[in-house]
Amino acid sequence: DIQLTQSPSFLSASVGDRVTITCRASQGISSYLAWYQQKSGKAPSLLIYAASTLQSGVPSRFSGSGSGTDFTLTISSLQPEDFATYYCQQLNSFPHTFGQGTKVEVK
Amino acid sequence: EVQLVESGGGLAQPGGSLRLSCAASGFTFSSYSMSWVRQAPGKGLEWVSVISPSGETTHYADSVKGRFTISRDNSKNTLHLQMNSLRVEDTAVYYCAKKYAPGTFPLDDWGQGTLVTVSS
Numbered sequence: 349d350i351q352l353t354q355s356p357s358f359l360s361a362s363v364g365d366r367v368t369i370t371c372r373a374s375q376g377i378s379s380y381l382a383w384y385q386q387k388s389g390k391a392p393s394l395l396i397y398a399a400s401t402l403q404s405g406v407p408s409r410f411s412g413s414g415s416g417t418d419f420t421l422t423i424s425s426l427q428p429e430d431f432a433t434y435y436c437q438q439l440n441s442f443p444h445t446f447g448q449g450t451k452v453e454v455k
Numbered sequence: 456e457v458q459l460v461e462s463g464g465g466l467a468q469p470g471g472s473l474r475l476s477c478a479a480s481g482f483t484f485s486s487y488s489m490s491w492v493r494q495a496p497g498k499g500l501e502w503v504s505v506i507s508p509s510g511e512t513t514h515y516a517d518s519v520k521g522r523f524t525i526s527r528d529n530s531k532n533t534l535h536l537q538m539n540s541l542r543v544e545d546t547a548v549y550y551c552a553k554k555y556a557p558g559t560f561p562l563d564d565w566g567q568g569t570l571v572t573v574s575s
Contacts, residue, residue: 382561
């Protein structure tokens with residue numbers, strides 16, 4: 349199975365900060381990576397797929413990059429509604445594993 | 456508007472069974488692969504299973520293989536997860552989710568989840 353390791357697991361930031369979360373795969377997954385946001389008590393929502401394609405309706409401050417084994421989710425200017433937990437998921441092969449999550453908290 | 460509504464969660468004893476359902480609306484259900492994802496209390500997301508649009512192809516996480524069965528009824532726009540031989544570690548919120556497209560595409564719509572608690 350492909351393992352995904354996110355870093356950091358916790359991140360303290362302020363409104364307006366530029367935030368970067370990384371996701372490393374245990375083997376190459378081309379660009380078959382998605383990012384999700386989950387707010388407390390809610391279902392996850394899709395942010396980015398194919399490593400860098402923004403899902404419809406997602407603000408442009410979110411961006412993704414990478415291919416192979418190393419991927420990045422960037423929030424260019426953190427907004428109050430962005431404090432949440434973020435997960436990466438690989439879709440290259442079954443099982444479609446998730447990373448362990450990165451919680452973005454208020455500094 | 457896509458709607459996915461899970462039901463069937465509740466309390467089960469270790470070794471017992473539960474059947475989850477997910478009622479879908481707002482899209483052509485029979486054209487999309489569907490998945491189950493779970494989240495144990497205070498933990499991260501765990502992919503559980505996926506089923507193709509026709510129901511012919513399924514995949515499972517190793518942690519549930521041989522115990523859980525995913526199925527669908529395209530005539531009733533409903534997804535199911537039959538969970539047998541339940542273990543305490545199966546305790547989680549179970550989400551059904553629609554795949555954006557078959558294959559390497561992500562989950563673009565999610566239900567609100569249903570809680571399964573396995574305890575004696």
